[in-house]
Amino acid sequence: MEREKPNILVSACVEFKSCRYNGQCINSPEVRGLMEYVNFIPVCPEVAIGLPVPRDPIRLVQGSDKSVLLVDSENGKDYTSSMDQFIESFLNTLDTVDGVILKGRSPTCGIGNVRIYPSHGKVTQLHSKETGLFGRAVLERYPEAPIEDEGRLNNLSIREHFLTRLYTIHQFNQLTGTMGALVEFHSSSKYLMMAYNQHLLKEAGKLTANHDRLEPAQVYRRYRSLLTNMFSQPPKIQSTINVLQHLFGYVSKNLNAKEKSFFLESLERYRHKQIPLAGVTAQLQSWILRFDSPYLARQTFFQPFPEGLQSIFDSSKGRI
Numbered sequence: 634m635e636r637e638k639p640n641i642l643v644s645a646c647v648e649f650k651s652c653r654y655n656g657q658c659i660n661s662p663e664v665r666g667l668m669e670y671v672n673f674i675p676v677c678p679e680v681a682i683g684l685p686v687p688r689d690p691i692r693l694v695q696g697s698d699k700s701v702l703l704v705d706s707e708n709g710k711d712y713t714s715s716m717d718q719f720i721e722s723f724l725n726t727l728d729t730v731d732g733v734i735l736k737g738r739s740p741t742c743g744i745g746n747v748r749i750y751p752s753h754g755k756v757t758q759l760h761s762k763e764t765g766l767f768g769r770a771v772l773e774r775y776p777e778a779p780i781e782d783e784g785r786l787n788n789l790s791i792r793e794h795f796l797t798r799l800y801t802i803h804q805f806n807q808l809t810g811t812m813g814a815l816v817e818f819h820s821s822s823k824y825l826m827m828a829y830n831q832h833l834l835k836e837a838g839k840l841t842a843n844h845d846r847l848e849p850a851q852v853y854r855r856y857r858s859l860l861t862n863m864f865s866q867p868p869k870i871q872s873t874i875n876v877l878q879h880l881f882g883y884v885s886k887n888l889n890a891k892e893k894s895f896f897l898e899s900l901e902r903y904r905h906k907q908i909p910l911a912g913v914t915a916q917l918q919s920w921i922l923r924f925d926s927p928y929l930a931r932q933t934f935f936q937p938f939p940e941g942l943q944s945i946f947d948s949s950k951g952r953i
């Protein structure tokens with residue numbers, strides 16, 4: 634059955650429940666903004682294993698055998714085993730997960746930069762490079778899904794990369810399993826993929842041509858793996874500019890000198906971070922509509938995620 638919206642697993646303390654150790658809920662405009670566009674699956678693993686709200690903070694400590702334990706920071710009570718059991722059974726109950734947003738730096742939900750200590754009590758942290766127990770399990774279980782910590786989503790570049798990856802994988806997850814559906818997906822994603830990784834785009838193209846006559850299920854498995862690699866890093870600015878120039882090549886012969894020069898100036902302004910990508914793609918889209926090119930018009934490059942999620946709000950740590 635077609636799912637219109639992507640499924641996102643989310644830490645319940647981000648916008649959903651006041652379940653943090655101190656009884657608070659994290660305010661996240663980015664998660665709030667997503668609510669009408671995705672199906673959220675909120676979970677608080679600490680509450681799910683029976684911990685109360687409020688509670689002592691828990692923390693990661695280095696076990697004697699280099700293992701990492703999840704313990705009460707005050708009395709040292711060890712919750713590692715009950716958390717491991719919960720994680721295993723909970724993740725097994727989930728259907729498709731297209732993306733994940735977790736509370737940053739939490740010893741349970743964090744996906745990086747989680748502090749680890751030598752023991753409970755008043756001691757100095759060892760370092761901050763660990764993942765939380767739930768965060769690590771999620772990273773292992775959903776290698777193809779975009780997984781972010783909530784705080785990073787206020788950076789425009791990171792947010793757009795997350796949304797692009799989310800909606801691309803969601804679209805792929807909904808394909809019917811036929812070669813025709815895959816070819817159609819590949820065709821409409823061509824310029825988006827070109828911006829991300831031209832080499833892997835070519836590999837994906839060869840897979841969809843299926844000269845080796847593989848079973849569709851095998852082609853899909855390989856394609857999924859390529860897709861995961863392709864979208865593992867945000868696109869480079871120069872690659873995006875190459876795609877814009879490529880698309881401009883389709884329409885430029887129909888444009889007058891002033892239109893051409895305005896576009897090329899916009900491209901330079903985009904290169905120097907003076908305008909957002911949408912400031913350039915909007916011009917291209919209007920010409921594509923005017924010159925009636927259905928193949929270009931349906932390219933997901935122009936709108937990799939719903940228009941309502943477009944926002945130039947940025948933490949100012951990323952480009953616009």
Ligand code: SF4
Pocket residue numbers: 644645646647652653654676677678679680736739741742
């Ligand atoms: S970070 Fe995770 S475990 Fe901690 S309160 Fe939030 S949802 Fe619960």
